[in-house]
Amino acid sequence: MNKYELCVVVNAKLEDDGRAAVVDKCKALIERFGGTITNVDDWGKKKLAYEVQKMKEAYYYFIQFEAEATAPIEIENRVRIMDGVIRYLVVRQDEE
Numbered sequence: 001m002n003k004y005e006l007c008v009v010v011n012a013k014l015e016d017d018g019r020a021a022v023v024d025k026c027k028a029l030i031e032r033f034g035g036t037i038t039n040v041d042d043w044g045k046k047k048l049a050y051e052v053q054k055m056k057e058a059y060y061y062f063i064q065f066e067a068e069a070t071a072p073i074e075i076e077n078r079v080r081i082m083d084g085v086i087r088y089l090v091v092r093q094d095e096e
Contacts, residue, residue, distance in 0.1 A: 001066045002092055003038075006030070006075065009052075009087040010059040012045055022084045023061050026075075033074045035067035052086050064093070 008026055010019050023040070030037055043060035052058070072090040079088045 001036075002069060003064065003066055003095070004035075004072055005091050005093055006063040006065065006079070007087075007089045007091075008061045008063070008079065008085055009048075010061065011084045011086055012055060012057045012059060014059075014084050018084060019059055022082065023063075025082060026061075026063060026079060029075050029078050030063065030065045030067065030071070033067060033071040035065040035071050035075075037063060037065045039064040055086065058086055 006026060008023070010022050014022070027037055027040070039062075041062040041064070043062065045057055045059050047057055048055065072092075076088065076090055079085055
């Protein structure tokens with residue numbers, strides 16, 4: 001099992017329950033592909049470095065998880081088409 005981190009940038013125009021639903025869908029995807037969530041970090045509303053889809057602010061969420069090497073590709077393919085997600089990225093964390 002490898003350690004990964006999923007960064008999800010969520011539309012700031014969504015209500016609280018809408019953002020929670022997006023994060024819950026991401027968590028469900030990780031578990032669906034055999035991952036184990038170790039931590040969810042909510043950074044809150046931040047200013048974007050540049051405008052994305054005419055938005056200047058968005059909510060940032062970082063989800064750390066452990067999974068097999070094939071899981072990140074499947075997770076990214078599903079997160080790519082989710083409503084409310086502006087940007088996403090899965091990175092592998094180095095062993096310490």
